[in-house]
Amino acid sequence: MSRTPRVVSLVPSLTEAVAVTVPGTLVGATDWCTHPAELDVVRIRGTKNPDVDRIIGLAPDLVIANEEENRAPDLAALRDAGLDVLVTEIRDLPGALRELERVLTACGAPSRPRWLDEAAAAWDGLESPARRLRAAIPVWRRPWMVLGRDTFAGDLLARLGVDNVYADHADRYPRLAADELRTADIDLAVLPDEPYRFTRDDGPELFPVPAALVSGRHLTWYGPSLARAPEVLGAALRAALR
Known part of the structure; x- marks a missing residue:
């Protein structure tokens, strides 16, 4: 053995x-x-x-x-x-x-493992979104940092109908001034609870558009959580847009 x-x-x-x-x-x-x-x-x-x-x-x-x-x-x-x-x-x-x-x-x-097959099936089974949304996805504050090009989390959101407005930025995690974020042409801000722990009282107040508070584990972790990620993230996005 x-x-x-x-x-x-x-x-x-x-x-x-x-x-x-x-x-x-x-x-x-x-x-x-x-x-x-x-x-x-x-x-x-x-x-x-x-x-x-x-x-x-x-x-x-x-x-x-x-x-x-x-x-x-x-x-x-x-x-x-x-x-x-x-x-x-x-x-x-x-x-x-x-x-x-x-x-x-x-x-x-x-x-x-079965969970890996379940994760693949959960994402393969997504329906095409009825509407695509433009979003900024901050991952840090002081200084503000957002998802840029070629990120795993950005790809997951794109599959859910949320397009990262900084996906073509030269940096993978651009640092931006607060004023630039505040005036960005977006429909939605997506705020995960890790690595920076955004909350209802820390982050949403910057944006004049709805803010979706999402599970960082389901957005950024690649592992067993992927199987439920479409359901968890989708629910948070829908709640923000009500």
Whole structure:
């Protein structure tokens, strides 16, 4: 019988995907890896400041990371220590589904998990929206930052009929002045609760258009939450437009 691989995850959504698919595989994860709630592993600080020495001390067979969430110098340090590092690149839904299958296979999953098929089916089953909306999607405040080009979250929203007005910006996460956002030609502002925790009292007041407060986990995480994401995000968008 082959030994269960020892895996450290530096990405919250990948942590959840591995934990529910190949239980017992993870030995380390970041402090931001909050799902599943019962996950009991060594914590190795954050995605941007992992404790490299502690990760090395765990002697994992594999470290899973993401080119956007994790810093290249940290990944280089892990490789220099002789660790195998798998780096994902996810810019849209099809890419997420492919990369998830690659990660899970590398972590010892014997087959494609049912939740991954359910996620693909949920998004494939969407009806064409009756109306397309132009939106700004802030992800931070002080300074204001929005989704720009080639983002996973932007692709999900586009599939739900919400077009990012900054999708053609040169930067993936442009920093904008508040006045520019306030006067943008948009129908809707989409405000997730992570990484910045936008609330009814923090963010919507800037915009003269409706603001949809959405689950950041369902908008930005690529993992089991993808199966319910169309339903959860769609409900939040509809509520904002009532």
